Amino acid sequence: MENSNKKEVRLMKGNEALAEAAIRAGIKAYFGYPITPQSEILEYFTEQAPKRNFTVLQAESEVASINMIYGAAGAGARVMTSSSSPGVSLMQEGISYIATAELPCLIVNITRGGPGLGTIQPSQGDYFQSVKGGGHGDYKLIVLAPSSVQEMADFVFEGFKLAEKYRNPALILADGALGQMMEKLVLPEEGSLPHVTPDWATIGKTKDRERNVITSLHIQPEKMEAVNHHLQEKYKAMEQEVRFEEYFMDDAEIVFVAFGLSARICQKAVDIVREKGIKAGLIRPITLFPFPKQRIADAAQNAAGFMVVEMNAGQMVEDVQLAVNGKCPVYFKGRMGGMIPTPEEIAVELEAKFIHHEEEV
Amino acid sequence: MIQTEEIIVAGFGGQGVLSLGQVLSYSAIMEDKETSWMPSYGPEMRGGTANCVVIISDGRISSPLVSVYDSAIILNQPSLDKFESCVKPGGYLFYEESTIVNPPTREDIHIFKISAAEEANKLNKKQVANMIMLGSFLEVRQIVKLESVLKALQKVLPERHHHLIPLNEQAILIGKDLVQKQLQETN
Known part of the structure; x- marks a missing residue:
């Protein structure tokens, strides 16, 4: 059907394409909790994990998943979580901490109709939450909005690239329809996104350097304002990534x-x-x-x-x-x-x- | 000019509506065409009806959801009630007759009544009624080749069911025959 030097064309659901792309992006771990319309992401990871080199863990709640992300990202691992609207609301405290601690990670919101527990049908009702800082304080996420199954896969790679470039969480904001629909796509190549453990990772102090500290708590207001100034400068620099x-x-x-x-x-x-x-x-x-x-x-x-x-x-x-x-x-x-x-x-x-x-x- | 076919496939859950659509989408990929497959996945589906919108095009597909269709493949009465009015004038409606009490009435579209359930029962495999419907559809709307459909079946069916591919092929051919006879009768 295809000649050997042509990339394989697949027909996949958006959720599955996103999960497969994440494995190819070399994620170390996925932490998540099932919720429609994105449960295929967790299911796909769970099916693939024994065959491929990463950890998948169904946490006890979304609050737990995002804090597992906080810990693993602090240790310098490439990690992600996903959920749908009500679940992403539960994660907001953790996301604010991660943004303040400047940790790269990928968060996926396959949005459903709200407010409240709402419906399981597609929605874009979480735009404000995504771009204005859904949690407390002045922080920003890099927010990517795919509009095809191809982009559901591609933006996993883009999300990690940008997150790691700026030490900032990236969010993929899609919706239930993009998660559930099938389209043809060419998947990104496995191993094409190398990852090195960053020098700020908290993986044990060595004698030749100072202690690495990951925190979002700076109790002195002078220090906290300085952190804010730094973050705002970073968000300004991110403006050049507009697409x-x-x-x-x-x-x-x-x-x-x-x-x-x-x-x-x-x-x-x-x-x-x-x-x-x-x-x-x-x-x-x-x-x-x-x-x-x-x-x-x-x-x-x-x-x-x-x-x-x-x-x-x-x-x-x-x-x-x-x-x-x-x-x-x-x-x-x-x-x-x-x-x-x-x-x-x-x-x-x-x-x-x-x-x-x-x-x- | 870019050729695009927008199709709604609808029926009860369990009639193979979603897999019929997937076979169509996979067939399109075999021919390097663009395609999208959008299922109903909400409470509607939990109420017993299922549908999917399949779009096949030579060019980039814009909206994967549309409200009017070139063709409708219908497998039960609620779906016929819902989608008969959504077929474009001059479009095509294929319906499985066994559960239809109120047949379609439109005169500005091409309507094909297919006895897919009956023919599938003759094969002792009522699950292939959807493939009979697909055959009928493809006989009239030749948007993908039979050979592509057979390749697609290998992708859609899990390996443990690959021994059923000849039966599915037979069902598709029966569907084509049913429509051929209707076309000859009307000529």
Whole structure:
């Protein structure tokens, strides 16, 4: 079927592709707790662990998993956890500690409809929690938003690269649909992401150096402020990692902004309205932090307006509004609680706002 | 021009709806096409109905979810009630007749009534009714080759079931025949 020098094309579920990529990225351990719609990640790891060189542990809760990550990452190991919305909420305290202690690790949120225990259907309701610091204090995660099964695998590698470059936790923010759907992909190569134990790892003091300390507690406010200044400088440096993708932006007068699954749906909406002669385009933020605010600000110079589409009540739209800074109208179309907008309803909404000029009442 | 086929496959859990869709997606990969397979996995599925949206295209697939379809492969009444209206005008509807009380009524689409359950019973293997439906579908919508489907079956079926591949092939051919006869009758 395939010739030998061609990479193998596979058909996999997003959750399984992500787990397989993590094994190929050489994770030392995975700690997690089952929750729909991401349980296949834990299941895949559990099935593969005896055959391959890593540890998988089902913790007693999400609070335990994230603290196991804290410990293992502090020892310099490449580790990850995954969960879905309610479980990720439980992890927030630990994530704040890990961010403050500056430990690289990968956290995956296969988001489901909320708030509360909610549903098990896809949602993007955890955008704020992901990019604004879901736990306490001023910290940031590197947030990657895949929109295909290929990216579910690729962003594991990207996530670890960025996390280790900046000593900062990275988060993959996907949704239940991306976790459950199958698409074809080419998996990243095993062993292509080398890992060396960092010199700050707490793996036992040797005589030739000072003690390594991993902590998020700096009880003197002067010291804590200095830590904050350092973190803020780091977050500023991370801005250079901004990534986004464009679709039909060359002559776009109306600009969609959407991430993840919503971006795929908007891409089709662009096709639908372009057939009617409406010049629409799409900016898809790939990194949600750092956010592509400069690209959006540039697009706002010439655009008639923006339409932000999310599977939530309107979260990323606030960041788009900040970037547009009043230059043109920014409209929002969202579905909530696990409902997914259709390309057709988005197209209708766009025409209502920009062609028929219907205002909200 | 980019050819894209958007398909809904729907029925009860246990009728092989999701695996029918997977066979289609794998077949597309065998031909280097783009494909997506999106299952229903929520409370809907726990209520007894299952469906998946399969998209096969020569080009990049945008939305893996759509609300109107080029083709519908339907295996029970609730799914027919839900999806008959979602077939694009000029599109194709294939339905398994054995449990259908209210048949489809649309006149602007191509409708094929398939006796897949009955034919599968004749083979003493009611589980292959889904492959009969697939055969009927592929006879009309030749989006993937039979040879690709046979390769795909090796991927979808666990190895312990590979001895059933000839039976599945037979079922696909029966499905093709059923549709051929209908087409000849109408001509």
